[in-house]
Amino acid sequence: MRKSIIFIKKNYCTYDGKKYDFNEFRKLSGLLTSNIKVVILQEELFVSHFENTVRRCKLCNFVDSKIRNDFPQNGDILYDFEKRGNVISIYSIKGSKRVEKVVEKAINIEIKPIQFIIKDVLMKIVRDNNRNFKALIKYDACYYYVSFRDRLYHDGFVSENKHIVEEKLLKKGDLEEIYVDDSTVDIISDNNKSKAKKVNIGEFINENIYEKQRFHSRKIF
Amino acid sequence: MKIYTKNKDFIPERFFNKVEMNTIRKENKVIILFLIINLIAFPFVVQNISETKESSKLNRNSNREEGKIKLEDISIWVKNLMKDNIEEAHITNNGGDIIVNNLSDIDELSSNGFIEIHDMNLNDNEKYKLGVSLHE
Helix, strand or coil: CCCEEEEECCCEEEECCEEEEHHHHHHHHCCCCCEEEEEECCCCEEEEEEECCCCHHHHHHHHHHHHHHHCCCCCCEEEEEEEECCEEEEEEEECHHHHHHHCCCCCEEEEEEHHHHHHHHHHHHCCCCCCCEEEEEEECCEEEEEEEECCEEEEEEEECCHHHHHHHHHHHCCCCCEEECCCCCCCCCHHHHCCCEECCHHHHHHHHHHCCCCCCCCCCC | CCCCCCCCCCCCHHHHHHHHHHHHHHHHHHHHHHHHHHHHHHHHHHHHHHHHHHHHHHHHHHHHHHHCCCHHHHHHHHHHHCCCCEEEEEEECCEEEEEECCHHHHHHHHHCCCEEEEEEEECCCCCEEEEEEECC
């Protein structure tokens, strides 16, 4: 069945290139299929790592208790988790209330923050054995900085303002091995420009979202 | 249908609860359907069980009757075998062997309407061993 792909932003969502306010959601719900993919944009993704030897069968209970005790209970946070070795990573992102509205009548849903899509795309592009890398990407008028350690999401930030991005990057200092695209290459300071690797990631992000076949002949770097 | 896990893949809690409720409802529906089918099938099953029980009882009775030796048959054997010309007789279940001295005795037995001769052997003592049974 055809997937309806919706982009959720801070104040509105877009479907099929058109903007929809969350108050006029009824207009949108008639257009959607029961199979929905939601891409969360403009929201910061947080991660908390816990070291624990809990077994996989009890992992859900462990994560549930951690979420109840260590995370804010405002009912607007979405979670994901994964376990690698003894490290359990719990990811959280704002937007539960908006997503709930969109998927109200759906049967099958898939929710992905843009940071996870960037991660998936970069993992495929970065063919060397580098397990620690960073990226500054501009997607849909918003800048996304993501950093991975051991191929796990470590930290990141989101901003629409170029100057804020510059300031935050300067605070971070070491920008060794950072992947940038056409729109963000000028942000990286002169000192770090030589270390920055330019990638044409925008199209790959769209292909990942719309699940199209990738053509390897295209120039990546 | 996709299986969802709580707090996994950024699935909203309300959607997860809705899916869980639907799954429970579907499971309950299946259980109720099974119960109804069982209730409908119950009389037929009971009838079949009682029928098989009765038929096995009848079979057992008929087997017993078949296995029984009638008193009339015993008297026939006694009347026909308690004679001087019959040397030996081994009868079990209305059949067995009779040993006689000469051919005239065999003639007499074969003319008898009650006893049927199947086979005949001459043994080492020059006596005739006959395989016999009652006429049906």
